Amino acid sequence: MPWVLGVPATLAVLFLLAPLLGLLVRAPWRDLGNVLAESQVLQALRLSLVCASAATVISLVLGVPLAWVLARARFRGLRLLRALVTLPLVLPPVVGGVALLIAFGRRGIVGQHLDAWFGITLPFTTQGVIVAETFVAMPFLIVTVEGAFRAADRGYEEAAATLGASRMTVFRRVTLPLIRSSLMAGSVLCWARALGEFGATITFAGNFPGRTQTMPIAVYLALEQDPEAAIALSLVLLAVSVAVLVGLRDRWLRAGSAP
Amino acid sequence: MDRIARALAPVAAAAALLAGCGGSSAPTPMGGSSSATSKGTVNVFAAASLQEAFATLGKQFEAAHPGTRIVFNFGPSSGLAQQITQGSPADVFASASTKNMDQVVTAGDSAQPTPFVKNVMEIAVPSANPAGVTSLNDLTRKNVKVALCQPQVPCGAAAAALFQNAGLAVQPVTQEVDVKSVLSKVTLGEVDAGVVYVTDVRAAGDKVKGIEIPTDVNASTTYPIATLTKAPNKATAQAFTDYVLSVDGGKVLTAAGFQKP
Numbered sequence: 001m002p003w004v005l006g007v008p009a010t011l012a013v014l015f016l017l018a019p020l021l022g023l024l025v026r027a028p029w030r031d032l033g034n035v036l037a038e039s040q041v042l043q044a045l046r047l048s049l050v051c052a053s054a055a056t057v058i059s060l061v062l063g064v065p066l067a068w069v070l071a072r073a074r075f076r077g078l079r080l081l082r083a084l085v086t087l088p089l090v091l092p093p094v095v096g097g098v099a100l101l102i103a104f105g106r107r108g109i110v111g112q113h114l115d116a117w118f119g120i121t122l123p124f125t126t127q128g129v130i131v132a133e134t135f136v137a138m139p140f141l142i143v144t145v146e147g148a149f150r151a152a153d154r155g156y157e158e159a160a161a162t163l164g165a166s167r168m169t170v171f172r173r174v175t176l177p178l179i180r181s182s183l184m185a186g187s188v189l190c191w192a193r194a195l196g197e198f199g200a201t202i203t204f205a206g207n208f209p210g211r212t213q214t215m216p217i218a219v220y221l222a223l224e225q226d227p228e229a230a231i232a233l234s235l236v237l238l239a240v241s242v243a244v245l246v247g248l249r250d251r252w253l254r255a256g257s258a259p
Numbered sequence: 260m261d262r263i264a265r266a267l268a269p270v271a272a273a274a275a276l277l278a279g280c281g282g283s284s285a286p287t288p289m290g291g292s293s294s295a296t297s298k299g300t301v302n303v304f305a306a307a308s309l310q311e312a313f314a315t316l317g318k319q320f321e322a323a324h325p326g327t328r329i330v331f332n333f334g335p336s337s338g339l340a341q342q343i344t345q346g347s348p349a350d351v352f353a354s355a356s357t358k359n360m361d362q363v364v365t366a367g368d369s370a371q372p373t374p375f376v377k378n379v380m381e382i383a384v385p386s387a388n389p390a391g392v393t394s395l396n397d398l399t400r401k402n403v404k405v406a407l408c409q410p411q412v413p414c415g416a417a418a419a420a421l422f423q424n425a426g427l428a429v430q431p432v433t434q435e436v437d438v439k440s441v442l443s444k445v446t447l448g449e450v451d452a453g454v455v456y457v458t459d460v461r462a463a464g465d466k467v468k469g470i471e472i473p474t475d476v477n478a479s480t481t482y483p484i485a486t487l488t489k490a491p492n493k494a495t496a497q498a499f500t501d502y503v504l505s506v507d508g509g510k511v512l513t514a515a516g517f518q519k520p
Contacts, residue, residue: 107448123449124404124432206433206444207409221436224337225411 020238027235028228035232043210044218045236051126051214052194055133056141059190063141064183068171070142071149082146086139093136097203100132104204128205129212133194141190148182149175188248192241297324297495302348304332304339306355306482307437308378308414308455311462312515313353313503319511320502327495335412335437336360343368343487350496353484353503355438356413360483372483375504376517378456379479380417382470383445383463390451395421395472398429398452406444406453409434413480414441418454420478442467458516481520 028035035041070082088096104111106121114120122128152175160174161167176183198216205212207221215237223230305313310333317329332339332349336359343349344366352369354360355378363369384392390403398405407429408415415434422429432450435441441453446466460469484503490496502508509519 101447101449105447105449202436206406206435208431208433212433221409221411224335224341227341 023231023234023238027231031228032232032235035229036236040209040213040218041233041236044213044215044233047126047129047210047213048195048215051129051133052137052191052197054130055137055194056187056191058130058134059138059141060183060187063138063190064145067142067145068149068175071146086143088136089139089143093197093199093201094203096135097132097200100135100200100204104128104131123204124206124208124212126205126211129201129214132200132204133197136197136200137190137194140193141186144182144186144189145179148179148186152178185248188244192244195237195240297498298326299492299495300328300330301350301492301496301499302330302332303351303353303499304334304343304347304349305351305353306336306339306413307333307439308355308458309333309353309482310439312458312512312517315511315515316503316508317499319507320499323502324495324498329499333439335408337362337411337413338436348491349487350490350492351484351486351500353482354413355482356416356480357483358416359413360485363485363487368487368489369485370488372485373500373504374481374483374520375508376482376512377479377520378458378482378517379474379477380414380421380454380472381457381460382452382472383442383455383460383467384452384470385445385448386465386468387448388451388468389448392452392470394470395425395427395476398454399427403452404450405429405431406433406435406441406450407431408438408441408454409436412437414438414454414456417478417480421454421472421476424476424478456516461516479518482517 066085070078070085101123102108104114104122106112106115106123111122114122122131156174156178157170160170165173196216197214198220201212201214202217202220207213207217213221215233219230219233219237222233303313303317310331313331313333317331320329321327332342336354336356339349339352340354340359340362343352343363352360352363353375354363354372357372357374360369360372364372382392382395382398384390390397390400392398392403397403407418410416410419414437433444435444438455438459442455442459442463444450445453445455446463452470457469460467484500486493486496486500503512513519
């Protein structure tokens with residue numbers, strides 16, 4: 001290995017691993033059980049898992065069709081549309097939270113009608129958390145899946161069509177299976193991003209234990225009061241992340257590498 | 260791995276884009292005609308509720324001491340205390356409660372805090388007052404959305420204390436990070452009422468309406484200020500602290516609605 005590459009590569013590894021090692025070294029292992037048994041921690045973890053999963057499902061239902069449109073449709077303004085809908089990828093999440101408040105808040109341009117017509121107010125509710133997480137995470141799924149739609153071999157779809165399959169059947173039975181691994185990767189990425197969402201959530205949905213206080217918010221607030229608890233909570237999220245990575249490798253990678 | 264890696268490529272590209280936008284370093288202006296003792300930048304960590312008053316004090320101090328620059332970090336006192344004890348380069352700490360200042364003193368980062376103002380609570384409602392809130396009791400109504408500070412920051416502790424004094428159980432819809440976050444949720448009309456400091460209602464002008472809390476149940480908090488022992492710019496930091504404690508400084512704080520400690 002040439003040292004010009006080896007040295008910075010080693011530095012990169014050290015840099016990426018040092019904070020994780022720090023968490024493990026400083027973790028209050030003895031009190032870990034007590035900290036984690038606190039009802040607020042379990043509440044926050046459960047809320048995080050539920051909201052991230054809900055955000056992923058919504059992203060799949062809405063995002064996959066959009067990814068297909070972006071990859072296959074041809075119309076003026078398509079590139080602009082793609083840039084706009086993937087903007088949350090590069091937008092600071094707090095800005096997303098402010099924008100969500102302006103749009104879907106009780107006085108927001110959409111939110112005031114939701115409130116007046118249906119009595120629905122999103123801020124400070126668990127639904128609000130899901131909305132914030134979906135806003136931030138869906139583009140990750142869209143970008144990943146759109147790439148797969150583009151790369152997928154159109155020949156199979158054409159063959160299915162010539163054999164009499166309807167366009168919907170082709171999509172369901174041919175296209176989706178073709179992009180299965182990307183769909184999985186995109187979902188996991190989307191889920192992980194939703195799980196880690198902080199800025200948009202605290203801005204749009206506020207903070208209340210059991211209703212809108214997700215794990216990242218709990219970690220942030222714990223750090224102000226009890227750093228050891230913050231480390232313990234961080235360990236939980238780290239464990240979840242590692243579990244996701246391992247799961248990704250063991251299950252979906254093998255499935256994905258099959259022809 | 261390859262297919263997943265390829266699938267993730269656009270995301271990696273996005274991440275690379277993001278990586279370019281981090282990190283900024285504060286410029287350190289050095290005025291030409293600075294006095295012998297006061298020069299350079301002073302980092303002041305101050306409770307969110309001090310924002311307007313301290314911004315004025317900072318400008319006045321800079322004008323009186325050319326070559327100095329006061330840089331503020333406003334936030335929840337508990338969070339600021341934590342940042343200081345973790346080694347954030349702060350020169351002055353002004354906390355909204357003695358509790359958070361004590362954390363800094365215990366950690367050895369501050370020696371002699373001086374109480375400089377006192378603040379009491381008030382109910383803030385959006386100027387249109389959509390829920391028709393007129394008293395503390397209204398905050399217990401089911402259809403009234405209330406924002407409070409989280410219990411660990413001074414404004415949250417004070418709110419809890421005054422509800423206890425009044426014998427009321429208020430269920431907030433959100434516990435915000437600091438008092439300015441509560442105020443902004445009121446200003447935006449996302450909640451019907453928030454419990455904030457008297458000074459916040461005054462600073463918000465006509466964007467919110469204040470509803471006074473009876474003095475026999477109201478809670479107060481005392482603000483201490485200290486030059487930190489590890490202050491990178493100690494001499495000028497002390498000069499700023501002295502200015503806050505001076506008669507002129509007191510006038511600005513009183514005008515903002517703060518009381519004498």
